[in-house]
Amino acid sequence: MLTPGSGFPAGPPRVLLQAREFLSEYDGILCDIWGVVHNGVRSWPDACEALYQFREGGGRVVLISNAPRPSASVRELLDHLKVPHHSYDDIVTSGDLTHAMVAERADRKAFHLGPERDRAVFEGLNLHMVDADEAELVINTGLFDDDNETPDDYREMLACFRASGAEMICANPDAVVERGDRLVYCAGALADAYEKLGGTVHWAGKPHAPIYDEALARLRTAAGHPVERGRVLAIGDSLRTDLAGAMSSGLDALFIASGIHGNEMVRDAALDLPTLERSFREAGVEPRAAMTRLVW
Known part of the structure; x- marks a missing residue:
């Protein structure tokens, strides 16, 4: 029973x-x-x-x-x-959780890894945004172009983040998500790859x-x-x-x-x-x- x-x-x-x-x-x-x-x-x-x-x-x-x-x-x-x-x-x-996690680290040089449509997650935050090679904090909301890219396209960028010791906040732990009748890669796939390189990832979400x-x-x-x-x-x-x-x-x-x-x-x-x-x-x-x- x-x-x-x-x-x-x-x-x-x-x-x-x-x-x-x-x-x-x-x-x-x-x-x-x-x-x-x-x-x-x-x-x-x-x-x-x-x-x-x-x-x-x-x-x-x-x-x-x-x-x-x-x-x-x-x-x-x-x-x-x-x-x-x-x-x-x-x-x-x-x-919602990502916004709070970023606010706690607002003093760090930050890089947004993800599409422009996700920038609402930064609303109300006074962040010092920099280019990828200067980042101390990577705010990962997904692939820049999830219609055409895969995590393999980010190997060099992730390796550079790892070499500089940047920490990553993963705003979406999903590896893939449905879009119509297709599956597209999400931030979680990039965060998985970064952890495999030995990078530090702070996970928001399920x-x-x-x-x-x-x-x-x-x-x-x-x-x-x-x-x-x-x-x-x-x-x-x-x-x-x-x-x-x-x-x-x-x-x-x-x-x-x-x-x-x-x-x-x-x-x-x-x-x-x-x-x-x-x-x-x-x-x-x-x-x-x-x-x-x-x-x-």
């Missing part, structure tokens, strides 16, 4: 076609955005409806994202993709504890009263971030297979159970349930 709040199942994950009954066991949801609510190009109405119905039943929803931008910027994207406000109570992003602490605090505020951790469910599509983060934070998890792992784990619109279970074992994660897409 599976027990809410156990953090792990007593056997293979429960496979769901609809989430209604399962979600009724929880008071709060921390829900990933990219890969669950939308794919970067269009939103998933069934997922939005499931979160809305959960809230209509008295539950509270905080969207938790590794987007390297402040939550206000992510809310604008959700509006553009027609994700209704009634599907969630609040948003917390790795960009699977690390600070973003979960902040999201749980937002959940308590939305509910207007304390919410037991054992009554909170994390929903996500990433083994590396969503499921690993849920487990390390002592939260039950619902895995959405059609996100970044969709090509591996979904066959003819159904879960490939042997691949699913093998992938969970290899990643050392144990979600309480799994489904193809989030559906009420």
Whole structure:
């Protein structure tokens, strides 16, 4: 028998076609955005409806994202993709945490590694921005051109950072993310490469504890009263971030297979159970349930 709040199942994950009954066991949801609510190009109405119905039943929803931008910027994207406000109570992003981490190191010479669209993460900060070869602090929000580049294009730059002893803040621990029907590299792929060179990386976002602490605090505020951790469910599509983060934070998890792992784990619109279970074992994660897409 599976027990809410156990953090792990007593056997293979429960496979769901609809989430209604399962979600009724929880008071709060921390829900990933990219890969669950939308794919970067269009939103998933069934997922939005499931979160809305959960809230209509008295539950509270905080969207938790590794987007390297402040939550206000992510809310604008959700509006553009027609994700209704009634599907969630609040948003917390790795960009929010990055802003705070950079503020603590504002006296260092900083270099922004990433596209111009992410510069909102620096709003309100008086930073001494320099060229790459002068950097003491590298603020990594991703590849400059993630449509065409790969981490291999950054080997020389990362080696120079390592030689100078620059520290890196990774604003998005995801290695890849969905963009329509493609996967594109994210800041986490560059941070992984930098750590392999022996560089120091400070990680913002999932699977690390600070973003979960902040999201749980937002959940308590939305509910207007304390919410037991054992009554909170994390929903996500990433083994590396969503499921690993849920487990390390002592939260039950619902895995959405059609996100970044969709090509591996979904066959003819159904879960490939042997691949699913093998992938969970290899990643050392144990979600309480799994489904193809989030559906009420």
